Structures are given as structure tokens and as C-alpha cells.
Amino acid sequence: RKEVEQDPGPFNVPEGATVAFNCTYSNSASQSFFWYRQDCRKEPKLLMSVYSSGNEDGRFTAQLNRASQYISLLIRDSKLSDSATYLCAVNSGGSNYKLTFGKGTLLTVNP
């Protein structure tokens, strides 16, 4: 099992739709989880941090399921500007320094 795996995508959804991404991780000792957004040819930008069971920020909700070792990102009422690649990142085995990133899921929101 890979350290961090994401839905391969791509996801194509209409404006206003709700879309969810999943990310599984293999290291049960991981303590910190993150979702990043990366626009084409740009750097990743931190979208949400998940330290306990979940986190919500406006239209975005991140959830953590430690028993099944996955995190999810839910985007409600999708906007055209949400089109991007979404990367999940998982802290590596208790260290506060190293993150392992998934390969990302491409989302395109269509008018």
C-alpha cells in the first residue's frame, strides 16, 4: 500500500455541485493531515489543516477517519474558481517535519 493515495480523478462537475475527494494513508502513527490546492504551474497553497476529527471553512469541509486511515475533502456549491488540483499531505510517523504528499486530484468545475 502506498504511503498516501488519492482518488485518481479527474473530476468534472457543474457549478453548484458538491464534490468529495478521498485520501488514504498507510502510517497509523500520522498525526497531522492537510489539504493543499495547486493551480496549474503554481505552487501548492494550504487549504485546510486537519488535526482532530474534522475541520470546516465555509464551503469546504475536511474529515479524518483514523480507524479507516483516510481523510476527505468536501466542496459544496462548487465555483468555477475551485478548478485546481487538490493534494493531500500526511505527517510522516509522528515527526513534525516531514510530509508525504499524494499525487493530487484534478477538479474542473464547468459553467
Place this chain on the structure above:
Amino acid sequence: DGGITQSPKYLFRKEGQNVTLSCEQNLNHDAMYWYRQDPGQGLRLIYYSQIVNDFQKGDIAEGYSVSREKKESFPLTVTSAQKNPTAFYLCASSLWTKGGEQFFGPGTRLTVL
């Protein structure tokens, strides 16, 4: 404005040449990282540094070297030993007390001609 800067934005190199990519941060972060991203791929860790004068190899350190002489700076040298250096290079930094949240610079696109 606090942030992470990388230079140059674009870099072209002839085969057999070493090049150094700059990364500077004024966020007072303890840790700094270098990643490589290839098209359609995730980020792969090259080197990271937790404190000044100390650094560790990541998953793909071969053909690269780094230094950490100052807290603010973590330059990456891509040596001629790196077989496929053409890629997007990203520098990041973090505070260890924040659980590892990493913030990225704008990146350097290196092309080997």
C-alpha cells in the same frame, strides 16, 4: 510582507553544469524543505533541514546538495550527477510547533537543454 521567495523563476542549464536554486524565507520558520514535482506527479522530497547547519536526505537526494548556513536560507544545488533534472522545484518552510504545516515558495522551473 512575510513569505518565501525562490529565484530564478525559470532556469535553463546545459548538460554537465551545476546550478544553484535560491530559497529565502522571512517567516522565522525552523524547518525548510526542497521538493521536486514532475508533470502529473506529486511532490517528492529531496532534502530537508530542521535547524541551521543540519539537513537530512529525503526520498530522492541523489544528484542534489544543500546547505543551511542561515535560518532564512536553504539553497539547492542540482549537480551534473542528477540524471533527469528537468522539473519544477519547490521550496517550503514550516514551524515545528504548528504540526508541520508547510508553506511554499513560487517555485523554479529548471530545464536542461
